[in-house]
Amino acid sequence: MHNAQPWKFRYGCRSRTLTLRADFERAMPKADPPSRALHIGCGAALLNLRVSAAHHGLDAVTALLPVPSEPAVLATVRPGIRPEAAREPADGLSRFSTRRSRTGTPAVIRSTNGRSPATSGHDSPTRPGPKARTSRS
Numbered sequence: 001m002h003n004a005q006p007w008k009f010r011y012g013c014r015s016r017t018l019t020l021r022a023d024f025e026r027a028m029p030k031a032d033p034p035s036r037a038l039h040i041g042c043g044a045a046l047l048n049l050r051v052s053a054a055h056h057g058l059d060a061v062t063a064l065l066p067v068p069s070e071p072a073v074l075a076t077v078r079p080g081i082r083p084e085a086a087r088e089p090a091d092g093l094s095r096f097s098t099r100r101s102r103t104g105t106p107a108v109i110r111s112t113n114g115r116s117p118a119t120s121g122h123d124s125p126t127r128p129g130p131k132a133r134t135s136r137s
Helices: 036-055 089-095
Strands: 007-012 017-022 058-064 073-081 096-098 109-111
Touching: 007 036, 017 036, 036 058, 036 073
Parallel strands: none
Antiparallel strands: 007 017, 017 073, 058 073, 096 109
16 A cells, blocks of 8 residues: 555646545555545645645645545645735645655655754654664774
């Protein structure tokens, strides 16, 4: 299920709305029979969209499950300009980016200043690794 990306975004020019749809062709029915992981992944994609919108000063008016007769339509998002004072709490998340890992190992999350949020200002890696050996003289 790692990196399945089971979603599709469509932009409607007339409505100026992004539609998030589940991509059931990328579902994994044997590993995820109830499609729970698929929906969690789609929720993460929706959160990333909203964080990005907030970072760029846009409102992200979101409707969840807007078309009950179409279960693949999970959300609609209509971006719009918002006053600078009305910042979403999610806007603070935009300074963190995820580096994708194509090796199947977990991604390391780093802020834009290159430090990991998990290290609290230290330069140590976010996941444990081999300890360095020191020689005593």
